[in-house]
Amino acid sequence: MSLRDLFRQVMAIYEEEKREKLSKERRAFQLVTKAIPEKIKTLPFVEPDRYIVKGSVGQGVWTDVPWVAVMDQKVTDSTQRGYYLVYLFSEDMRRLYLTLAQGVTETPRDEMERVKKEIRQRIPARGRVQTDSAIRLGQSKRAKEYERSVAAYVVYSFDNLPPDEQLVSDLKTMMDYYRQYVETERMRSIEPSLSDRAVVEHIHSYITAKGFYYTQEEVMNLILSLKTKPFVILCGISGTGKTKIAQWLAESVGATEDNGRFTLIPVRPDWNDGSDLLGYVDIKSDFKPGPLTNVITEAENHPDKPYFVVLDEMNLARVEHYFSDVLSVMESRRWENGRMVSSRLLPKETAGRDLFLPSNVYIIGTVNMDETTHPFSKKVLDRANTIEFNRVRLDHLDFLRSLPTVAPLSGGQEWFAAR
Template sequence: MPLKQLFEEVMNNYIVAKTLQFKGNRMGEILRNEIPNAIQKFSFIGGDFIVKGSCGQGKWAEVPWVAIMHKSVTKTTMEGVYIVYLFSSDMKRLYLTLNQGCTKLKDEYGKATAIEKMISIAASIRDKLNPKSWKTDDNISIGNELYEKGMIFYKLYEKDNIPSDEVLKSDLNDLINIYIDYILSTRNSKEESMQKEDMENTYKIKEEITNIKNYIRSRGFLYDDNLIENYYLSLKTKPFLILAGISGTGKSKLARLFAEAIGATAGNSRFKLVPVRPDWSDSTDLLGYKDLNGRFHPGVLTTFVKNAMENPQKPYFFVLDEMNLARVEYYFSDVLSIIESRNKGNKTIVTDRLLNRELLDNDSFSKYGDIYIPDNLYFIGTVNMDETTFPFSKKVLDRANVIELSDVDLDYAFEDVEEVSPKTLNNDFLRSDFLTLKDCAEYKDDIVYKTISILKEINNVLGYYRFGYRVRDEICFYTIYNSIYGLMDFDEAIDYEILQKILPRINGSSISIKKLLIELFKICSGNLENRFDYDSGVSEKMFEEIFNAKYRKSCEKIAFMTRRYEEDGFTSYWL
């Protein structure tokens, strides 16, 4: 049936059809199938277009319609810009329009604000395209205010004067070309906008990190160059890091000052430092316990998590001070496992529930039963590297960046210290963008492949100490964030990650450990032709080559670990 005849059948019979049963009515067949099929046969309607008609869902719509959507713009009439035939509610007029989806805007902002936004968008598109043969005035009467206010361009067909199929086809072809011009202009604008946004975001991150460094310096603490960049990238990569070093190197202070610099303090309950007790043998102090009467008593972490969930836009910091005074696996393994369950929910990152149902009584279940680790909560552990503490298992080390603070700058330049005020930053500053390597597809051709090729070379020499997918992914995330924000050279970022994610896992007393360290040093020095004697004096030769090494920090640590093996017959990352 010709398109003209189909339109006329709707306009002549729709009002009567609305008085009849909705299901099985021929009007639905015309609007949902026959008109869309007729339009789909036009040669200028390619496979990138979706043609869809409707007369309601379960009950009759006041204004039936037939929409033509380009897949790159929208696949639903609830949002976006698309072409749509709109029948007036009195069936006296048919409008061919370039229009806007209004449902999602109305649901999010309310009707009044949605109308304001649609009017603004329409005006912007008209200024760019301005086709002379199409009307842009407000003299349009459909019977639905949102359809009327969302209109960008239109042509009017009166009931008794529907043009021939040739004219209908020509008009639609003209509007399709206008629609394509809109799509192309939007793509260019989006690309320019994204480039500008990326540049502004990079500058903003650098500016915020500089302010953090200045704030910490103003409090009398001097740390190595790029330490704060490294600290930031580590938290961005994974919301759990370990600060290691001898006592008094400012580990706890760094955690506190970094949090203060972005607005999280003990005073506003967004920073919590909890000293770990040597007698912690389970998670009750952190998560809570059920007493003999069956009543649940929440732990310090449980209440902190609940507070963080109630204020999702602000970052929260939970610091476990001297966390290896007790065995970390005994009291923190449940939390580590929950962190690993992170997945993307509705515009946020969620985890499995923090507490088991069996732990809660009926009263506390309503309060704590659904809590999880939110994406604005960050865990920092401080550890002393000495013989009085417990070593870490691979389960812990695989899940954290280990930042070592051993060298202390004791100088204090009174004349350089200026008062710097902290800022209150949104959680977007620290929130992770990537949870799986699949999320990083746009970076695969440069950063990801480059990072993985280095990691494969290292893994080949690690033997028993080989790492798996988790370490691979998190090192890739680190190097990608570093590249996005331009904080360090690529090699410097890789150097930090070898030092923090790979070397802490290595320890032992067999000769294979020394051989492993030698092969690893060759890779990190960038000189695979190095010839070392496995029997003695290797560490001194390593120290001689550190200054020209590709990954200098890692080479220096490997040299220290090798020296310890030569002196004690045993070595590890930890002092």
């Protein structure tokens, strides 16, 4: 029997069977505790030596919200604690939710909110996966507790339950998010997080080891500017290392061109609109993504890692012409449900899906002010932090001597995210 048919059977008979005494012989009991878990266990991405699959309709009496959970044994072996994937049936049996939720029995309220916020920051809210608080299971106390525990979910209705292909695809997507968060938490427990001062000291040491001279205050200024706004302009005379400080900062936290987390985009004087940066629809009506769109797509898939984009000599063209869409979206960024969100950057009709500006993308523009460049409008300057580099140390000769090697650290988004 298909997974879809198993879910539909539960939703069709559960309310009627609840009127009778709970018994292991009841069809609803058999479906939720045996048939559905066994079906899920047959899926290739549900590794039997790692995941526990368990369902429940209550103990002694029927529960208002039956469930089927998939638990990573590295995290928990009980739905009373930890976080896990769980199918939750609404009290009226009209809706089924595939959720990433937490145990409500043994999890303190503040801890539950912290974990929920972290999960939502890491999961891109797109497609069928939702990260808001609009889940509605019912009016009972247990239903309300379950609602508060949910960080992300996919909703299905009884009248329009999708086929197995979609159900399995959704479960795999949520399993990937679950696995990603588990691994992130595991690495966090192994590598203690650095303080803000330690981050500055590491980045400054890394840049110095490359033979470049910047004061620690200059490095700190750049980091704080990125924390407060995702767009920073580095201006000054040619040769002061504006591009290099951005490149070495990114590399010091593990963001390189090789892994796609550092991208250098040279700006051309003939850029008149956003198509060269964001992409365009060709004569065949196919969307051709631009370099910034490619970065955004990657950043959405890895929300726990920072992505850096350098617009080199960005005022060779008029910034307010080719960058206006991005500037407007930057202004729309706001906190909702514990995560940073923005207005739409590109619509589904153009890009094939709605494209937003994720909070882990940081844009650094380098500019020279001479007769070949354009001045900035107030609109641009209002949306950016600006740092000036005009100091040149001709007597700094440390690059001539042997310099220590400083390894990059695998820095997370929390090093640069606004708090």
